[in-house]
Amino acid sequence: MILSDVLLLSLVISSSSSSSSPRLHNFPLLPIDIVVGLPTEEGDRGKNPFLLTLAKSRPVFDVALQDVYHLNILPYGAIKVTFENSALSDAIGPQKMIEHYCNKTVDAIMGLPYVYALAPIARISKFWGQGVPVFTTTALVDELGDRNEFPLLTRMMGSYKSLGKLVTRIAERFEWQHYFFMFNDEVARGPRNKGRSECYFSLSAIKNLIMNNKTSTWNVKMFSEFEADRLQYRALLSEASVMSNLIILCASPDTVREIMLAAHDLGMATSGEYVFINIDVSTGSHAEQPWIRANDTNNEENEKAKEAYRALKTISLRRSDLEEYKNFELRVKKLADLKYNYTNITGKDYEMNNFISAFYDAVLLYAIALNETIQSGLDPRNGHNITSRMWGRTFVGITGNVSIDHNGDRYSDYSLLDLDPKQNKFVEVAYYSGASNQLKTVGELHWVGGKPPTDLPICGYDKSKCPQGYPLHVYLLMGSFLLILVLVGLFIFFWRRYKLEQELAAMSWKIRWEELDGEESQKKEKKKAKKRKNHDGYLPESDPLLRSTSRSSVNSDKVGFSCSRHLEIRG
Known part of the structure; x- marks a missing residue:
């Protein structure tokens, strides 16, 4: 009751002087x-895939606290940040x-990028007093999404489910x-008491979703990039070439380049029958020309890599293009050098990643x-109460609207990047919005061969299933199809001819062909008429046969005349 009265009194005092920042002694x-x-x-x-360090994070926390106080969210000095070296150890970090x-x-606890150091702390923090909230900007693995086991864990980068x-x-x-x-995955080198890689966890989330689809199949091959070379990558790709047209990669940028060069050597990157998807969540580099290596002895290797990368699509966490984020990045870089002398100590420029x-959004x-x-009027050290207020809400962070679901996971957005041949660089062509659960297209995908690969061609992606050509049943089907086409063509031809003849037969104005012969036909008719006239007038000289017949007729007359005369005499 006394605590409540004190807090209420402090609220009255702070509200009466809204123009000035609240003072710490009121809390x-x-x-x-x-x-x-x-x-x-x-x-x-393998333990720190996102390359987090104390030197990189210090200026981010400084800028975050500056804004918290400047926006009067809390009075100046209300938060004290202590940095500890976790040594990427699952013993030292928890200790x-x-x-x-x-x-x-x-x-409150933040950080612990090594997932095997984070897990025990996230598991036991609920037993510390009234509970201690735990924040992580890594730990995207599905297993850490169990809130019965990790009830106070808030994941500021969400989980790999969105990636899947x-x-x-x-x-x-x-x-x-x-x-x-x-x-x-270092497990490929044999049992060495090492944890699984971030690639293993990210691809496991994809596999878990695939398993819900009974029509989908999947195969897995691991390698150690510390031992593998291009020859081994060729062997793995040759095995993949007869199983799938969709090959999902997860490795460091240099290893991905070696794999794509091996794919180019096998013709897989130039055939148009395969598509490669690179899961580049851990680096989040968004490199525009990832195929280029300045230390290559000749430019030919870079050109070959560029041609191979035409078959590659990259998935990475989406970056904010807001001016506020760009200004925030400049502030952090400036503070890193001025306050912490980052460039001189590390020997390299400060690099920001998601x-x-x-950590800025976590503090906010x-x-x-x-x-x-x-x-x-409640206890700010009650971790369970604090956590319940952070989940299931949306606030404006440095990257825009930040939404935390009711399970304590941020809705993450992922970009799909593709090589644009006109711009000669990788650009965003689509992105997945975790909040809306939608895949949104913002550009055009480019494919080797002009079209996306088909799923399981008859002869296999590398034509190995048809070493002597297509299978017999394919030729039979093709022959049957051609025969049907010929029969249909003949049927159409004779049917049209039959219909035409029927139409001609039904025409009432049809005339004889002879009437269309003209003058020559008339001459022939006159000759025929003249012959008929001569025949009717008994002109024996007009025909030899008629002449002989005429003589016979004359002689017959003479004989007849004689006989009749003889009869007359005798009579």
């Missing part, structure tokens, strides 16, 4: 302790967090049913929930 339960566990070095990429709990100097939805949506659009996964910038979201809790 006796402040400051709130945030402990950030990150490595000092990038270290093993540092436990020490802070024992010393009562932790109210994007891949399956693309496959459905082009009617691809067969998947072949090729990815880097997983580092997400936590500050908003703290403000609402304090305004409601």
